[in-house]
Amino acid sequence: MDGESHSQSRRRFLKTSGLVAGVTATAVTAPWVRRAGAADTIIWKIQTSWPAGVGLETFQNWCGTIKEKTGGQLEFQPFKAKDIVGDFELLDGVK
Structure with missing residues (x-):
């Protein structure tokens, strides 16, 4: 060869x-x-202090972008003021 x-x-x-x-x-x-x-996607429930208006809308829009930004690993489920806990109980509601 x-x-x-x-x-x-x-x-x-x-x-x-x-x-x-x-x-x-x-x-x-x-x-x-x-x-x-x-x-599985991890879902966090997040409450804001805004009951309505532009602040709540901005918060909801921001929460909607998290799943895409994390590649589907994390999703934020937004709640308006007083949906889960009262105004001054936000930190107590964290578990």
Whole structure:
């Protein structure tokens, strides 16, 4: 076997080995990737001090962006003033 033919054979072997290794790595990790994507979304209930108006609307819009920003891992469920606890009980309502 001459040097050039040997070199081509070696390249072919390395390409094939790399492809097989890549497919094997994908097949081995695929179940974990799929499971990670199916993780449950954590939902936080959040109450604001605004009973209505622009402040409440801004708060609700902001809460609506959290799920997208966290890739679906976290979601904020907004509540207006006094829906969960009274005005001066917000810190007591944190659990």
